[in-house]
Amino acid sequence: MTDQELVRRVREGDLAAFRTIVDQNKLAVFRLAYDMTGNRQDAEDISQEVFVKAYRSLERFRGEAKLSSWLYRITVNACHDHHSRKRWNAMRPDGQMEERDETPMFHGHAGDDPETAAERTMMQGHIEAALERLTPRERAVFTLRHYQDLSLREIAGILKISEGTVKSMLFRALKRLQKELQFYRKDLGVQRP
Amino acid sequence: MMTHWECEQLFVEALYGELTGPRRHQFDDHLAGCEDCRGAFQRLAEVSALMDHRERSEPTAAEWTAFWNELEDRLTAGAKTETPRNSILDRLRPVHISWAAGIAAVVLVAFGIVIGQRVGVPTDGDLGTHFSTAEKILLNERALNYLERSKVLLLGVVNGGFVEPTSGLAREQEISRSLVTEAANLRQELTAADEQRLKQLIAELEVILLQLANLEQTADIPALEIIRGGVERQGLLLKINLEQMRAQAPPVPADTARKPTTERKPI
Numbered sequence: 001m002t003d004q005e006l007v008r009r010v011r012e013g014d015l016a017a018f019r020t021i022v023d024q025n026k027l028a029v030f031r032l033a034y035d036m037t038g039n040r041q042d043a044e045d046i047s048q049e050v051f052v053k054a055y056r057s058l059e060r061f062r063g064e065a066k067l068s069s070w071l072y073r074i075t076v077n078a079c080h081d082h083h084s085r086k087r088w089n090a091m092r093p094d095g096q097m098e099e100r101d102e103t104p105m106f107h108g109h110a111g112d113d114p115e116t117a118a119e120r121t122m123m124q125g126h127i128e129a130a131l132e133r134l135t136p137r138e139r140a141v142f143t144l145r146h147y148q149d150l151s152l153r154e155i156a157g158i159l160k161i162s163e164g165t166v167k168s169m170l171f172r173a174l175k176r177l178q179k180e181l182q183f184y185r186k187d188l189g190v191q192r193p
Numbered sequence: 194m195m196t197h198w199e200c201e202q203l204f205v206e207a208l209y210g211e212l213t214g215p216r217r218h219q220f221d222d223h224l225a226g227c228e229d230c231r232g233a234f235q236r237l238a239e240v241s242a243l244m245d246h247r248e249r250s251e252p253t254a255a256e257w258t259a260f261w262n263e264l265e266d267r268l269t270a271g272a273k274t275e276t277p278r279n280s281i282l283d284r285l286r287p288v289h290i291s292w293a294a295g296i297a298a299v300v301l302v303a304f305g306i307v308i309g310q311r312v313g314v315p316t317d318g319d320l321g322t323h324f325s326t327a328e329k330i331l332l333n334e335r336a337l338n339y340l341e342r343s344k345v346l347l348l349g350v351v352n353g354g355f356v357e358p359t360s361g362l363a364r365e366q367e368i369s370r371s372l373v374t375e376a377a378n379l380r381q382e383l384t385a386a387d388e389q390r391l392k393q394l395i396a397e398l399e400v401i402l403l404q405l406a407n408l409e410q411t412a413d414i415p416a417l418e419i420i421r422g423g424v425e426r427q428g429l430l431l432k433i434n435l436e437q438m439r440a441q442a443p444p445v446p447a448d449t450a451r452k453p454t455t456e457r458k459p460i
Binding site for chain 1: 202204205206208209211236237239240241243244246247248249250251252257260261263264265267268269352415418421422425430
């Protein structure tokens with residue numbers, strides 16, 4: 001069934017058709033939210049918000065873009081709102097500082113010796129920390145290109161910015177990641193697990 | 194022949210396989226003959242490969258079922274689309290709060306000036322002390338007003354979303370220019386030892402505001418991103434909040450001020 005057909009059926013009140021849309025896109029939405037926030041719980045909450053918003057505003061979906069691109073756009077905006085809200089709550093003089101989960105997730109694989117598992121976990125921590133150093137916009141562009149494998153043109157369409165801006169943001173994001181992770185450079189002799 | 198700059202402009206497209214045809218050939222030719230560009234591109238490719246090692250845990254089938262059940266409940270129960278928030282303060286946007294606080298600060302300053310003009314005439318002996326105290330209070334009010342206005346402005350810029358500022362930044366730039374002028378005056382007047390931290394913050398803000406004031410009128414997204422990044426990296430909004438909290442804190446009474454626990458013995 002095409003996107004247009006699914007959307008038409010949802011508009012007619014067919015919840016099963018909406019479930020098909022959710023099933024087709026939930027993983028991509030979750031991954032994007034996870035990559036944007038670096039937090040699984042936040043990603044799940046944001047994914048819920050995205051589909052609720054999508055359901056309620058499906059009337060406004062004109063079908064000019066792919067349904068997945070439309071959902072990506074809602075997700076990026078939801079992540080952006082989430083980030084602003086978190087920052088604002090953290091800055092409020094009367095607000096309580098949100099407790100940050102500093103417990104490193106164990107990233108060892110079956111069969112890994114303890115040293116390799118520890119190195120892998122540490123590297124995941126470094127990668128997450130490097131991603132956190134990006135601005136929300138840089139992170140959105142990097143995530144959409146690197147992890148969601150969208151073209152520069154598609155990203156420009158989703159974020160409603162020019163392709164040149166996407167390129168320059170992505171370049172800056174990569175340079176910043178390079179700086180943050182420079183101790184992993186091959187020519188420094190640091191091995192990756 | 195491609196220049197280094199032109200080559201660098203193609204790094205992103207080449208890295209993600211979006212560079213094809215004659216431009217790809219030109220790019221490859223340049224890399225083959227240019228060690229600097231080759232090294233720079235290779236380092237970028239290395240970091241890109243490193244980011245591929247990122248792992249994320251994903252919901253299990255059972256969790257996805259629970260996800261749909263919760264979603265279905267929300268859709269059928271007509272749950273609110275917005276994340277529930279706790280208080281009236283939470284429902285207000287940050288920028289609205291900041292504007293309200295700014296207006297309140299201005300009203301307070303005006304009220305203070307009126308009261309200051311009407312209440313009590315100092316004696317000759319007190320005149321010097323009163324004058325310098327009043328000057329200091331006014332200077333502090335001006336500095337706090339400056340911080341509040343800067344905060345409102347920077348919140349607007351930082352939370353500006355993805356909209357390209359084709360024409361929307363003229364007002365912000367005008368405010369930036371007036372703030373830069375005020376910063377220069379404040380920095381000259383803040384000379385007391387206990388005002389140096391405030392002076393330093395004003396100097397840091399001045400740099401960012403100057404960048405904002407000098408933005409090109411056309412959509413200068415990269416420059417705007419640098420400004421946003423600067424605000425975030427330097428934690429300027431947090432520093433402003435801390436300074437405002439310090440200003441609101443009640444003064445420590447002289448007799449409870451920190452005293453040395455032991456007297457230093459002469460050598």
